[in-house]
Amino acid sequence: MTQTSVTEIRIATRESALAMWQAYYVKAQLEAAHPSVNVVLVPMTTKGDQILDTPLAKIGGKALFVKELEVAMLEDRADIAVHSMKDVPVEFPDGLMLNTICEREDPRDAFVSNHHANFDELPEGAVVGTSSLRRQCQLKSLRPDLVIKDLRGNVNTRLRKLDEGQYDAIILAAAGLIRLEMPERIKQYLPTELLLPANGQGAVGIECRSNDTEIKQLLAALEDAPTRARVLAERAMNRGLEGGCQVPIGSYAEIEGDTISLRGLVGSLDGKTIIRDSIEGPVSNAEALGAELANKLLAQGADVILKAVYAEG
Ligand SMILES: NCc1[nH]cc(CCC(=O)O)c1CC(=O)O
Secondary structure, rough: OOOOOOEEEEEHHHHHHHHHHHHHHHHHHHHHHHHOOEEEEEEEEHHHHOOOOOOHOOOOOHHHHHHHHHHHHHHHOOOOOEEEEHHHOOOOOOOOEEEEEOOOOOOOOOEOOOOOHHHHHOOOOOOEEEEHHHHHHHHHOOOOOOEEEEOOOHHHHHHOOOOOOOOOOOEEEEEHHHHHHHHHHHHHEEEEOOOOOOOOOOOOEEEEEEEOHHHHHHHHHHHHHHHHHHHHHHHHHHHOOOOOOOOOOOEEEEEEEEEEEEEEEEEOOOOOEEEEEEEEHHHHHHHHHHHHHHHHHHHOOOHHHHHHHHHHH
């Protein structure tokens, strides 16, 4: 066991059910690894949780969900913050870093519906709920007839809106439904060949102060090396595309033996143009491969697509 003078670790967390689940998950793992350390939750409401009526792309994106947590760490009101890697911005404020990436849950998107057994059975013109540009462009590419309708809020809010009959189906990350113990809501796990996940989807990361050596030593127990390599490759691709947080970009990496293979796509919002490519190489080169795949996509016109998307938004 690591020698430590730390007796308490404070986790800054959003109050949504999923955020709380993830914070408790990290608490349980930290306490199991370090029985002498007490882990407490410091729940807080973020701007992103308060503004629910405006599409995320229009209010500045995912950074709104992490700002308060980061300020709490910088002001020493909390020591760590637990994030869905998917929501973690590419850059970190001075003094903070993403230290730990935990083992990944199922990375796929889930088809959720009360009336249709799977994606193929959606009738002509069906209304599908999602606010993700990545999901929108891929769904429209597969089925141009579908009507994509905005869907904001935390997982429970989204399910309620489906149950109220506002949508024929909605798409959510499988990981969220599994963690909230609602796997029965998942009518179909959408294969990654059909719907390429978002970078980091299904993985939880832990942010802390860059100079907090003791906390970093304690967090090491939660690190999962394969997940780190995969998520770093995916994030490097997004970074190379200068993809902000709300973008029609998918990236997904898998590891077999010492080889990592990464697939990426950039699409127009109407789904009419989708640029796809892939790359593979040694796991130790994960980030460089991500950057290289971004360049391959840019060379095929991804920059033109993204410019058009940003001009609309
Ligand atoms: N954008 C919100 C968000 N952030 C993380 C998850 C799910 C859990 C995960 O991907 O780790 C979700 C919900 C969703 O996309 O359905």
